[in-house]
Amino acid sequence: MSGGSFFARDRSWQPPALTPQYRTSVARSPSRALLAMPQTLSETTGPVFAPDTVRPEDADLIHNYAAEGQSAVGPRIIVYGRVMDETGRGVPNALLEVWQANAGGRYRHKKEGYIAALDPNFGGCGRCMTDADGNYEFRTIQPGVYPWLNRANDWRPAHIHFSIFGEAFAQRLITQMYFEGDPMIRLCPIVQGVPHEEGIDSLTAALDMTRTIPMDARAYKFDMVLRGRRQTMFENRVEGA
């Protein structure tokens, strides 16, 4: 593994800190410019998770909180994909943690007040690690849309939250996966903070009938891209040389 530095994050591609239509960002966005600095080992290294950090059953949200013999309510889906970097290389041993609302759009959280019912067999958390080529897969139920206090009548599209650890802290990322064809995507002030339509498309999972398990679960493909790393011989120069 090279110790090279990572490509600069393209801030014009990422959502800006201040997106006033997403009201909470107004008081939580830094008003001063981020300070660009050279990467050091503090950024080009990162936590390493042993493969036995996660168990296979962690990746099955349909059952990982359910009572014996029970399963979560909702449309059964497989979510699979590949974690790669900006050069297209698969990222092995990436830790993915996911969380989501249940099929009715309700989170299992004490600060959550939506009237939709809790599902006693659904916790809403799962995790897995990518294989040697960067591939991952988990099983869950399709989450529901839900209203939230933002503007007077805002609803979140169906989504799954992803937290991703690549091979360095510089790649640390949290994002959300949306579902192809959901009409709520273009109405969502959080999604619309992403400045480019192609960026929104890249967060929208594609229905994949080929990977669907007949009479069991449909499949959605969701690839993710982390920052790429320099591999050039001119990278490790002494400053000023």
Add this chain to the structure above:
Amino acid sequence: MAQKLDYFKESPSQTAGPYVHIGCLPNMCEIGGVYDDDLGATMLSDATKGERITITGTTYDGTGTALKDAMVEIWQADADGIYPGGRDPRGPGDPNFPGWGRKVGDYTTGEWTFETIKPGAVPFPDGRMQAPHITFWVVARGINVGLQTRMYFPEDDTAADPILSRIEHQNRVPTLIAEKTGEGQYRFDISLQGDGETIFFDF
């Protein structure tokens, strides 16, 4: 027209939202029985080398209100200044120290506390030593892209640090230096906006 560059674009970040606990620390938000432990909850064991320290802080928004739904992660070197886990080219580091921790603010006060060790110094790319520091990463509802900063220690010589000395607005540097509140005890508040806004980096 010229040749095409074959790069992919980084996935756009999206807010962690108010329920980040469910995915990252389910046991502390009463989703028990799925995972044995919450990752990052404990950084120390008896075998960890180094001076034990406690870092307590609160994240504030631009109105001065404490964030009660923020998640904070730290990444730091071991007592000898090596990043553990095997990715530091200088050595494997302390096998009894993960270097990484994760906390969420208290639901009522927003305060979080890390129990860790004081990191050793880590070199800058040109070989000069940086002052000991801990990387902080903050995500929450209302934060579209995770915010990265560093905490330095008040007892260390930070004037010659290769990063701190480069900062144009030296009057903002104190936002990166923790306050010592007792033996091995530090306070490091993070301010997202306004007067006293913490310096956030784009590494």
